[in-house]
Amino acid sequence: MDWKKYIKKYQSYLRIERGLSKNTLENYSYDIERLCLFLNQNEIEISPIAIKEETLQQFIYSVSKEVNPRSQARIISGLKSFFDYLIFEDLRVDNPLELIDSPKTGRKLPDTLTVEEIDTLIEAINLNSNEGERNRAMLETLYGCGLRVSELITLKNSDLFFEEGFIKITGKGNKQRFVPISEITQNYIQMYRETSRNHVTIQKGFEDTLFLNRRGRQLTRAMIFTIIKNLAVVVNLNKTISPHTFRHSFATHLLENGADLRSIQLMLGHESITTTEIYVHLDRRFLKEVMNTYHPRK
Structure with a gap:
């Protein structure tokens, strides 16, 4: 009952008022559509204006049988945001999820690669292939600048x-920041631009896009994942990695070598320093060295 209308208005609000990306919009919408599917399957006819806490508790209980606590917490958070929007628009006076607690998930530490593992992955790129120079430049940029995959493909x-x-860099919410880039990474980008990129027939609208696929268009996120996973197979790397692993490794290696959290926060584009603080938990040896170096009672 009217769910599609309200979801569409909510998407417009997220896009225009909060400046969220297409991927984020899809994630928020997916959680609401999952609730709609539950209502349809159980023949519950109720609008988002009238839905009560009891119905949402039933939905969350059913979801808890299918997903892990982290995904369950994300769904609850997404739905809370939707009902907060309805309150903001004076369509509801309360949030039916206000008294529903998210499950305790703990803080998941991100996977990282050593410098040697990153070197091994990049060295495994076949530079004789048409995409070799491009792939090397992309991975060097991911690691050298700590970018999100969405930031890389839209560069x-x-x-x-x-x-x-x-x-x-244009990051989440279309917020822009300037990130330092080393001469080494600059050189790899220049080599790519002067060699393989010059031989691509660029499609209209993508003339300014840095990293192009063989058809002269912007690369997809999925393609970057595939490139990295294939390289991991080639070098027999027994870790589950993704483009984000390079970003985590960028931050971790900076911290290990003495960079301060505030500088890392600015380079990563984290809105809150608490997001960046997760990297402090990655290397206990580093914390011990900090204590021994700087504490007066060392």
Whole structure:
């Protein structure tokens, strides 16, 4: 009952008022659509304006049988946001999930790679292939600048300020930041631009896109995942890795070598320092060295 209408308005709100990306919009919408499916399957006819806590508790109970606590917590958070929007629009006076607690999930520490493992992965790239120079430049940029995969595939030639030693990144919520880029990474990008990229027939609308697929269009997130997973197989790396693993490794290696959390936060584009603080938990040896170096009672 009217769910599609309210979901569409909610999506417009998230896109226009909060500036969220397409991927984030899809994630938020998926949680609400999952609730709609539950209502249909159980022949419960009720609008988002009238739905009560009891019905939502039934939905969450059914979900808990299918997903882990972390996914369950994400669903609850997404639905709370939707009902908060309805309150904001004066369509409801209460949030029916207000008294429903999310399951305790703990804090998952991200996987990381050693410098040697990153070198091994990049060295395994076949530079004789048409995409070799591009793939090396992409992985060097992921690791060298700590980018999200969405930031990598949308990077523009006009975002490169090599003389100043920075690149301009458009992150979550279309927020922009400048990230330092080393001469090594600059060189790999230049090699790619001057060799394989020059031989691609670029499609209209993608002239400024830095990393292109063989058809001259922007790469997909899935393609970056595939490239990295295939390299992991080639080098027999017994770790589950993704593009985000390079970002985590970037932050961890900076911290291990003495960088401060505030600087890492700015480079990663984290809105809150608490998000960046997860990296402190990755290396207890590093914490011990900090204590022994800086505490007056060492």
